[in-house]
């Protein structure tokens with residue numbers, strides 16, 4: 001039985017690519033070194049596929065930065081600002097990605113955005129109305145020839161034309177990207193010829209946009225495209241993932257392609273319908289192995305499910321990963337931080353190759369002991385006492401609607417909070433973190449390596465908190481924070497203390513370019529055995545008369561930025577986390593902390609791909625947030641924070657969270673976010689970020705005053721806060737000091753202007 005994968009992680013098991021890229025960008029090594037490391041990684045990836053007896057090795061899934069950027073380069077889609085002759089193709093690629101490269105002049109980088117509903121970010125192609133496509137197949141052909149040398153069948157992967165246009169943005173407002181389709185298709189035709197000349201039999205052509213809710217002209221474009229691309233010299237596998245085909249299924253089933261790939265984990269019964277519509281010579285590739293999570297597959301269940309289809313289709317049934325394995329860590333084998341029992345439940349990219357091999361043997365009528373091992377591992381996981389905590393389950397069932405609402409509405413809470421917190425008009429605050437200096441990082445690594453005892457580490461952190469509080473007092477901020485010195489990461493920090501979470505050592509996944517994240521693993525019922533942040537916050541509050549804001553990560557973000565257990569609905573897991581955070585919120589209040597921020601930067605990115613599924617998600621997500629926030633008295637002020645400004649479409653849900661104060665990013669969009677507030681009357685307080693913390697430029701007082709005045713057109717001054725647009729951990733103290741001093745001056749100006757306005 002034919003097996004393959006849609007793609008493999010490219011960063012390397014120990015993030016070799018990340019370090020090689022950064023060394024090259026920083027001028028510490030040459031491009032030969034980078035290219036050599038990249039070649040070695042590709043080789044390892046292919047060898048892993050060969051070792052696990054996959055039918056094909058997949059080619060062109062590797063990328064030095066991003067596969068969509070590679071595709072732009074392949075098609076010659078290079079925005080004009082990079083065509084200044086100041087760098088060759090190698091560095092132009094990095095200039096497009098990051099705005100700069102070792103050679104060439106700096107330019108505004110291409111925009112980056114999330115790849116469907118994953119945490120991977122791609123570089124958005126920029127198309128113009130008179131766009132010319134020109135094939136640049138150097139990278140593709142190099143990798144293809146490298147792979148062929150291994151003497152194993154190869155299958156190049158390409159991004160499909162419609163998805164490419166869909167992901168792109170047009171530089172001119174009034175032009176339709178689909179108008180470029182005819183010339184784009186001619187370029188693909190040439191590309192197909194080229195690949196056929198290279199002896200390629202199959203190409204995987206990725207069209208994930210097909211799973212979205214598309215307008216009719218986009219759906220019809222698929223028919224146009226694949227009719228025109230049909231070529232007797234080459235076989236195309238039309239590949240979709242992250243969802244099913246929905247009402248488009250019949251139309252797509254009739255396209256003249258050699259085969260289809262479906263994401264079996266996310267497309268319900270589409271595979272049966274599609275199988276019944278196949279022509280005699282078409283194949284069906286089923287994405288049976290989850291590419292988005294790290295659990296062992298239930299191979300027994302899969303083989304039962306697919307037995308009869310395998311009998312019917314014979315060699316025309318292929319087995320694959322559901323999507324590219326890009327979204328899971330590379331290799332479980334090297335993992336040291338996870339214990340043996342937990343590891344026996346898990347499966348990273350490399351282990352997923354073995355699963356494919358096992359399932360193919362079984363379905364091909366060749367039973368193997370490995371199937372029994374898989375069965376026993378899953379059975380042991382289900383029965384493990386580490387997963388099921390009766391007390392957590394009982395608590396969950398006893399949640400009532402009143403647990404998810406504050407005792408009084410905002411209008412009644414606000415005056416009580418104002419009195420207790422004693423805040424001026426336009427109160428100033430920050431989002432939580434202060435610079436993570438090398439001192440802090442060194443202390444943390446000394447603690448890890450045992451060079452620093454827990455007590456010594458605590459002392460160092462307390463010194464940091466003290467400096468942080470003193471600095472904020474000097475700047476004249478109204479509501480202080482402890483600065484988050486003790487946190488490596490806003491999710492991992494809490495995961496380390498919560499029951500039901502595990503933190504890996506090498507579970508890295510690419511987020512964009514050289515940037516990787518290490519999501520913790522939620523394997524069991526979540527609870528909080530003891531207070532996590534209370535000691536730090538209480539200490540910080542003891543140093544000042546100003547209110548210190550407690551700082552927590554919210555349940556949706558704690559879920560969204562983790563690998564989540566697959567044996568119960570996400571909503572259930574989220575609610576368990578919410579209860580754990582609620583305990584922390586209540587303990588903070590008990591300890592004399594009267595403002596508590598529950599960060600939810602990930603709430604928007606949890607939205608399902610299909611708009612028809614949004615409301616159900618928003619309902620449980622906002623419910624979980626309210627459960628985490630509603631255990632406190634009326635005069636305790638709950639804050640929340642979100643990054644990124646595309647909230648316009650979920651404003652009612654954000655209001656539904658009922659935080660007393662929300663701080664958000666707006667400065668980069670020049671308060672455009674606030675247009676949303678024109679259409680929707682946000683009832684509570686809001687801190688629209690007045691400066692962009694991602695920029696090294698010092699924000700001017702006048703600019704910040706102007707931004708708040710703009711905000712005042714939508715939101716009354718009594719409900720406005722003055723704050724940066726995100727946490728300050730990536731910045732240095734010097735710039736932070738200068739910026740916050742200006743920000744406090746801006747608030748002062750606003751108060752004075754208002755007094756003058758009143759007396760006038």
Ligand code: GLN
Nearest residue numbers: 431432433599601727728
């Ligand atoms: N409190 C966090 C910080 O200040 C929030 C981070 C975030 O928005 N992603 O760093």
Ligand code: ZN
Nearest residue numbers: 642643726727
């Ligand atoms: Zn933020």
